[in-house]
Amino acid sequence: MTTPLIDLQGVSKTYDNGTLALSDVSTIITQGSFLSLLGPSGCGKSTLLRIIAGLISPTTGTIKWPATNDARPDDIGFVFQEATLMPWASVLENVYLPLKLRGKSLKDVKPQLMDALSRVGLADFASAFPRELSGGMKMRVSIARALVTRPPVLLMDEPFAALDEFTREKLDDDLLALWESENWTVIFVTHSVYESVYLSERVLVMDARPGRILHDLTIDASHPRDRKFRTTPDYIRQYSEISDALRHDVEA
Template sequence: MDTAYLSKPSTKPAGGATSLVSVRRVSKQFANGTLAVRDVDLDLGTGEFISLLGPSGCGKSTLLRMIAGLASPSSGTIEWRDGAPDARPDLGFVFQDPTLMPWANALANVMLPLTLKHVPKREAQARAAEMLALVGLKGFENSYPRELSGGMKMRVSIARALVMRPKILLMDEPFAALDEITRHRLNDDLLQLWWKERFTAVFVTHSVFESVYLSQRIVVMAARPGRVMADFSVDAPYPRDDLFRTSADYASLCRLASGRLKEAIGS
């Protein structure tokens, strides 16, 4: 396959997209002295799907949390196109665990961000029901987390993150604990949602296969301390499906991405 599928490292948005978030020389050192992230430069473009790929402990989640405003950089800046921190309400976050309220049904869980924003109850219920339908859970509005499978609970979590129609959706290894069949299905559903809503997606993973399948760009990070080692585009068309998963192009892209990851781990 033509290696033009991979561009030179740039840290810039793919396809000339307008930058939504600019990360400049960001480092994070914890109180115990651990330097988790060092001198990261990264631009996140409007409407892009970007994966942060790297081994456990390379600072992917720390970087994601700093972008979300859940942690502060020790040095460097994170700037939003529309101005920080006012832009951050237009942000959704999906954690590794669904973090649902066990005493509330699916509809109430998805309504939570709307309730906190004092959206009228009738409107909040309608918007939450619409989002549950969008993630394939129509008919499960009254189901409680204990009555849902792992994949269904993660769908509720994604619906809750998207109910405010955010400009950017940050996802911290949301499918890591799921079986392969469910993970593939949710990858497909996530791409359909992204294609329909066209939010900027930033997806943390340590799976080469998942990153290639989902992304327009892959940012490879090395550990100790976390830093960007490669930033390249995946020039494969959308929509992507099982035919792409079994194609020679996909296999070649996975080999190339795996090589970049191996270089990062060995650095």
């Protein structure tokens, strides 16, 4: 059985400059699921993610957390489009930041930091600085920083969009492995149909501004998945279904 975790009802967002970014978004996100928000640039995907995170408030509508007695969890991990690392700090110190802000001493939490780095394959780079890392490695540090508090919910805002295709596919594989082992709820913003089909259990296709959900599609392939899945008839069929829906909505 699936447990409702996040209940969005009639959520709209109008910014102070009058821009209507979201209009009447309603959906339920279940605990432990992997959901992608897919749509063209400017359709409100990132705005919706920030509302879920509590970084901004909706203008109208409600967001409830039924699985946590309607209280938003304190430990929500957020991975932004850019790695946003502190250039003067080591990899270990960058990952330490969320715990440092909670008053935890580095000595006490160092095993926790090293565990987070190990999970993203960077244990040997703890003393390195961001300038010494590739783009993919920087994003791994950002993911480690997000998961160091062991969050039940991980929000990701197009984290791999700026990376080359090979690195992006490798990080997709690593993300799936982490999700399967940690039982997170992942909400992943992307404008890549390929990526959304490969990663997700469910894809919400959003319309251009004002953002609203046009299609709610289930990716019915089982997990775990590997790169061979990208060449299967199921993958091609579901890619075509979502691509056609997105293209129709953009051209309408």
